[in-house]
Amino acid sequence: MNSISRRRFLKISGATIATAAILTGAGKTFVKGAEKINREKVKGIQKIPTYCDLCFWKCGAIAYLKDGELWKVEGNPLDPLSKGRLCPRGTGGVGAYYDEDRLKTPLIRKNLRGEEKWVEVTWDEAFEFIADKMNKIKNQYGPESVALFSHGIGGNFIKHLLRAYGSPNETAPSFAQCRGPREVGFELTFGDVVGSPERTDIENTKCLVLIGSHLGENMHNTQVQEFSHAIQKGASIIVVDPRFSVAAGKAKYYLPIKPGTDLALLLAWMGVIVREKLYDADYISKYGYGFDKFAAEVSQYTPEWAYIETGIEPEIIVETAREMARYKPATLVHPGRHATWYGDDTQRSRAIALLNALLGSWGRKGGFYVPYSYSIPKYPYPPYPELKREPVDNPEGKFPFATGEQISTGIREATITGKPYPIKGWFIYGTNLMQALPNRDETIKAIQNLDLMVVVDVVPSEIAGWADVVLPESVYLERYDDLNTSPFREGFVGIRQPVIDEPNNQKPNWWIAKKLAEKLGLENYFPWKDAEEYLDTRLKLAGISLDELKKTGIIKAPEKPIYFEDGAEAEFATPSGKIEFYSDQLAQAGFDPIPRYTKHEQPPEGYFRLLYGRSPVHTFSKTQSNPLLRDMMSENELWINSxxxxxxxxxxxxxxxxxxxxxxxxxxxxxxxxxxxxxDCVYMVHGFGQKSRQLRSTYKKGASDAELITKYNTDPLMGGTAMNVNFVTIESEV
Amino acid sequence: MPRYGMVIDTKKCVGCQDCVVACKTENNIPEGYNRDWIVTEVKGKFPTVQMEIRTERCNHCSNTPCVSCCPTGASHIHEFGGIVLVDHEMCIGCKACVEACPYDARYIHPDGYADKCTFCIHRVEKGQNPACVEVCPTHCMYFGDLDDPNSEVSKLLQSRKWHVNLPDAGTEPNIFYLI
Structure with missing residues (x-):
C-alpha cells in the first residue's frame, strides 16, 4: 500500500475495488438506471446516465453512486452538448440533492401572502385545495383565467395539464425578459430564430465577435468548450463590452463601449463593410432581399459619427470591420442571449443579424450552422379543449412581432388590470419571478389579485414565499422528465432518469401533474401509468428502445448536413423567402425597415448605470443555496472602476x-x-440578495439587481422589458 | 518512475471553478475548504488591461519546504511520480507545512490533519487524469510525465512560453502556466 493513510485509502479506493468487481466480465459502462435499488445490497460504484438540470442547456451527464449513496456527476462522453465535461454547476449537481433548505413536503399558506408561514399538508390535501380553487375559477371566469409561468423542460407535464384544463396562457420569462428580442430580430431577417442551444458555430469560427456576451462567465457549456477551441486555433476575437470581461482577456480587440450605444457601432461597422464593398456579394445576390435600399441607408453611417456615440475610435471601428470581413464567411457576430437591454433590442439584434448577413455567415461553417433534432413524435393525447379566448399577454397585437412565445409581463399586466379578461390563478414552475421580472412592486400587485397561486419548485424560492400552495418537486437526480431533443449540430435524444430516491416527501412533476389531473377530472389526458410508460410510448413511435436509452443516456439521430455548402437547405421563412436586408413587414407595421439608432438616456451626474450578468457557478437565482456552488460563490460583489x-x-x-x-x-x-x-457604470452578478427566509444560507447574501430594476423600457416590436436602464448612487454608510 | 506535473494554458482558462467543484466532489472536501482555487491577475489601467486567469493548487515541488519542515514525516514525496502527499495518520496537525508552503496550498482538515491536492493519485494510479483535468470544459489543463520528452506536457513546454509561480522561492514547482 502506498503512503496515503489507511483511512484515506479506504475512503477513496474502496470504491475502486468494488467498481472493478461490479463491472467484471460485463465490460458495460452503465448499470440500468432507475431500477429500485436496495442500497444495503449495492456495493461499489454505479453509473447512471441522465441529463443535467442545473441550467437549461440540458447536458448529458452520468451520476455516480458509491455504495448506494450519491457521489458525483460527470459529463456523458456520448452527449454532443457536454462531450463528457459538465460546467461547474453541473459538476455541483449533487449539491442540489444535499441542499439542506430543500422543500420537503407540500405547504399551504397560513397567514398573509409573502409572510412565509405555512401548514404542512399531505399531497392529497394540497391537490384538493388546488382543484377546488381551479374549479371555482373555471366556473366564475373560465379556464383561461389560470396562467402558467414555466421555465425549463420540467414544466412540460404541467403545461400539458393546463392545456387540458383549457388555458392558453403559458409563458416563461426567458422570452420577454431575456432572449426574445434576439429571436425576433433574427426571425425578421432570416425567417428563423437563433434558438437554444444557440446555432453558433464557435468551434469553427475564424473571427468571433462578442457584443456584451460574456462567454466563460456565462457558462453555456458547449459554447464555452467551443470558445476555448477557437482560442486554441487562433481565432481573432473582438469583444465589445463596458466591462473587461473574461472573454475580453482573450480578445485581440477589446472595445470598451459606452453602454446603450451598441447599435451605433453595428451601423458604423456595416457602413464600412458596405462602402468598402467587403461584403459577401455572391451570397447576398443569391439570398438577399432589399440590399440596395439597405446599402444606401447604412453607408451613411461613419466611424466618426459612431465614435461620438460609442467612444470607440474611428480607426478601431474600421480595423475591426475589416477584420470581420477578412475571415468571412467564417466570422461569427454572436447574437448573445440575454438581449433585453435598452428597449430597441429587437432592432439591435436585427442589426447583428444583418451584419452576419453581410458577411454571409448564416448557414455557413464558422458562422451559424443549420441545426436539426431527433424527430420523436409527441404522445398521442386526446385533443385539447377548444380555446374560447386568445391569450391575455398581448391584447390586440399591441406588440405585433411577439410571435411564437408569450410575454410574461403581459400576463402580469392582465392580472393587475383584469383586462382583456381577469387572470385569477398563477401556476409557477421553476422560475423565481421575484428576480426574473422587472419592477417587483408590479409582481406583488398582480399576486394580490389572485384567487390561487401555486409554486412548484425544489427550494423555497422567493416566489414560493408568496404562494398559496407550494409543491416540493424532486430534484433532477430523482426523477424522470420529458425527452430532450434540442436542435443542435447533431440531432440526439437524451433521457433524464432517476438516480436516487427523494429524501423526503418530494415528487416528480409528471406525478404532480397526473395526480392533480385526476382531481380535476382530466385523467383521460394522462392515460399512461407512469413516466416510463409515457417515455416508452414516445420512443417506440420513433423506433427507439427505452432500455437502450436508459443504458446510454443518449442516442444520436442519423447525420445531416449543417452548412449550406454541404447541402443543408437554405430556406428563409420570411415574407420574401429571402434574407431581408429591408423588411417590408416592419415598414408596414410602422417600424424602421432598416435599424436606426436611438440615443438612450445616460446616467445623470453622480449616478452609475446598473449592469448585471452571470457567474459560471450559478444559474439565475436558482442555485445559490446549493452547498457546493455557494461554497464557490456565496454572495455577489459590486464592480466599480478603481x-x-x-x-x-x-x-x-x-x-x-x-x-x-x-x-x-x-x-x-x-x-x-x-x-x-x-x-459610468457598475456591475453585479444577478441572482443574489434573496429575501426568502426559508433559504437560510442565501437570505440577504449580497444585493439583488432585480430589486433595483424598478424601471424598464418596453420593446415596441415584441414587448421585451429592457432592464439596463436603471441608474444608481452608492451609499457608503451601511 | 515518471515525474508528474501539470501544464495549464492560461489563454484558454476562463476561471469557471469547475476544477474546484470537481475536486470537492471527487475527494469529498468539506464545505468551506478546497484543494484548488482560481487566481485572476489584472494589470494595467482600464481599458488597456492584461489579465491572466490561473487554476492553482499544490505545485508538487521537487524542492519541498513542506516536507523538510514536517516533524513526523507525514509530509513526504511519494515514489509514485514524485507526488507530494500527507499521511493523515502520521500528521499531528501542527501547521508547520501550512506555514512553510509559499503557495498557501495546504489547510488543516476539520479531522485534524494537513490536507492538500494529491494530483488525485487514486485516479492516476489507474491511468486516469486528476478530476480537475478531466472535468475542465476548456481543456486548459494537461497532466503527464515531465521527464518523458514525448509526453503532451513536455511538448507543450517545449513549444510554448510559460512561467511557474514564485520561481524565486526555490521550490522547483511542477505546475507550469502557458502564456
Missing part, C-alpha cells in the same frame, strides 16, 4: 448599499474596485 472608488472613498471589500433613481435601496454588497470596468 478611480471612481478612490474618488468616492470606498475600499475593496467594504460593504455599500445602492440607491436607484426611484429611491429603492439595496441590501449591502461588497465592493470590488477594479480596472475592469468603465467609469
Amino acid at each position: 478611480d471612481i472608488a478612490a474618488k468616492l472613498g470606498i475600499r475593496n471589500g467594504q460593504k455599500v448599499k445602492l440607491k436607484n433613481q426611484d429611491g429603492v435601496i439595496s441590501d449591502p454588497i461588497k465592493v470590488k474596485a477594479t480596472e475592469r470596468i468603465r467609469k
Whole structure:
C-alpha cells in the first residue's frame, strides 16, 4: 500500500475495488438506471446516465453512486452538448440533492401572502385545495383565467395539464425578459430564430465577435468548450463590452463601449463593410432581399459619427470591420442571449443579424450552422379543449412581432388590470419571478389579485414565499422528465432518469401533474401509468428502445448536413423567402425597415448605470443555496472602476448599499474596485440578495439587481422589458 | 518512475471553478475548504488591461519546504511520480507545512490533519487524469510525465512560453502556466 493513510485509502479506493468487481466480465459502462435499488445490497460504484438540470442547456451527464449513496456527476462522453465535461454547476449537481433548505413536503399558506408561514399538508390535501380553487375559477371566469409561468423542460407535464384544463396562457420569462428580442430580430431577417442551444458555430469560427456576451462567465457549456477551441486555433476575437470581461482577456480587440450605444457601432461597422464593398456579394445576390435600399441607408453611417456615440475610435471601428470581413464567411457576430437591454433590442439584434448577413455567415461553417433534432413524435393525447379566448399577454397585437412565445409581463399586466379578461390563478414552475421580472412592486400587485397561486419548485424560492400552495418537486437526480431533443449540430435524444430516491416527501412533476389531473377530472389526458410508460410510448413511435436509452443516456439521430455548402437547405421563412436586408413587414407595421439608432438616456451626474450578468457557478437565482456552488460563490460583489472608488472613498471589500433613481435601496454588497470596468457604470452578478427566509444560507447574501430594476423600457416590436436602464448612487454608510 | 506535473494554458482558462467543484466532489472536501482555487491577475489601467486567469493548487515541488519542515514525516514525496502527499495518520496537525508552503496550498482538515491536492493519485494510479483535468470544459489543463520528452506536457513546454509561480522561492514547482 502506498503512503496515503489507511483511512484515506479506504475512503477513496474502496470504491475502486468494488467498481472493478461490479463491472467484471460485463465490460458495460452503465448499470440500468432507475431500477429500485436496495442500497444495503449495492456495493461499489454505479453509473447512471441522465441529463443535467442545473441550467437549461440540458447536458448529458452520468451520476455516480458509491455504495448506494450519491457521489458525483460527470459529463456523458456520448452527449454532443457536454462531450463528457459538465460546467461547474453541473459538476455541483449533487449539491442540489444535499441542499439542506430543500422543500420537503407540500405547504399551504397560513397567514398573509409573502409572510412565509405555512401548514404542512399531505399531497392529497394540497391537490384538493388546488382543484377546488381551479374549479371555482373555471366556473366564475373560465379556464383561461389560470396562467402558467414555466421555465425549463420540467414544466412540460404541467403545461400539458393546463392545456387540458383549457388555458392558453403559458409563458416563461426567458422570452420577454431575456432572449426574445434576439429571436425576433433574427426571425425578421432570416425567417428563423437563433434558438437554444444557440446555432453558433464557435468551434469553427475564424473571427468571433462578442457584443456584451460574456462567454466563460456565462457558462453555456458547449459554447464555452467551443470558445476555448477557437482560442486554441487562433481565432481573432473582438469583444465589445463596458466591462473587461473574461472573454475580453482573450480578445485581440477589446472595445470598451459606452453602454446603450451598441447599435451605433453595428451601423458604423456595416457602413464600412458596405462602402468598402467587403461584403459577401455572391451570397447576398443569391439570398438577399432589399440590399440596395439597405446599402444606401447604412453607408451613411461613419466611424466618426459612431465614435461620438460609442467612444470607440474611428480607426478601431474600421480595423475591426475589416477584420470581420477578412475571415468571412467564417466570422461569427454572436447574437448573445440575454438581449433585453435598452428597449430597441429587437432592432439591435436585427442589426447583428444583418451584419452576419453581410458577411454571409448564416448557414455557413464558422458562422451559424443549420441545426436539426431527433424527430420523436409527441404522445398521442386526446385533443385539447377548444380555446374560447386568445391569450391575455398581448391584447390586440399591441406588440405585433411577439410571435411564437408569450410575454410574461403581459400576463402580469392582465392580472393587475383584469383586462382583456381577469387572470385569477398563477401556476409557477421553476422560475423565481421575484428576480426574473422587472419592477417587483408590479409582481406583488398582480399576486394580490389572485384567487390561487401555486409554486412548484425544489427550494423555497422567493416566489414560493408568496404562494398559496407550494409543491416540493424532486430534484433532477430523482426523477424522470420529458425527452430532450434540442436542435443542435447533431440531432440526439437524451433521457433524464432517476438516480436516487427523494429524501423526503418530494415528487416528480409528471406525478404532480397526473395526480392533480385526476382531481380535476382530466385523467383521460394522462392515460399512461407512469413516466416510463409515457417515455416508452414516445420512443417506440420513433423506433427507439427505452432500455437502450436508459443504458446510454443518449442516442444520436442519423447525420445531416449543417452548412449550406454541404447541402443543408437554405430556406428563409420570411415574407420574401429571402434574407431581408429591408423588411417590408416592419415598414408596414410602422417600424424602421432598416435599424436606426436611438440615443438612450445616460446616467445623470453622480449616478452609475446598473449592469448585471452571470457567474459560471450559478444559474439565475436558482442555485445559490446549493452547498457546493455557494461554497464557490456565496454572495455577489459590486464592480466599480478603481478611480471612481478612490474618488468616492470606498475600499475593496467594504460593504455599500445602492440607491436607484426611484429611491429603492439595496441590501449591502461588497465592493470590488477594479480596472475592469468603465467609469459610468457598475456591475453585479444577478441572482443574489434573496429575501426568502426559508433559504437560510442565501437570505440577504449580497444585493439583488432585480430589486433595483424598478424601471424598464418596453420593446415596441415584441414587448421585451429592457432592464439596463436603471441608474444608481452608492451609499457608503451601511 | 515518471515525474508528474501539470501544464495549464492560461489563454484558454476562463476561471469557471469547475476544477474546484470537481475536486470537492471527487475527494469529498468539506464545505468551506478546497484543494484548488482560481487566481485572476489584472494589470494595467482600464481599458488597456492584461489579465491572466490561473487554476492553482499544490505545485508538487521537487524542492519541498513542506516536507523538510514536517516533524513526523507525514509530509513526504511519494515514489509514485514524485507526488507530494500527507499521511493523515502520521500528521499531528501542527501547521508547520501550512506555514512553510509559499503557495498557501495546504489547510488543516476539520479531522485534524494537513490536507492538500494529491494530483488525485487514486485516479492516476489507474491511468486516469486528476478530476480537475478531466472535468475542465476548456481543456486548459494537461497532466503527464515531465521527464518523458514525448509526453503532451513536455511538448507543450517545449513549444510554448510559460512561467511557474514564485520561481524565486526555490521550490522547483511542477505546475507550469502557458502564456
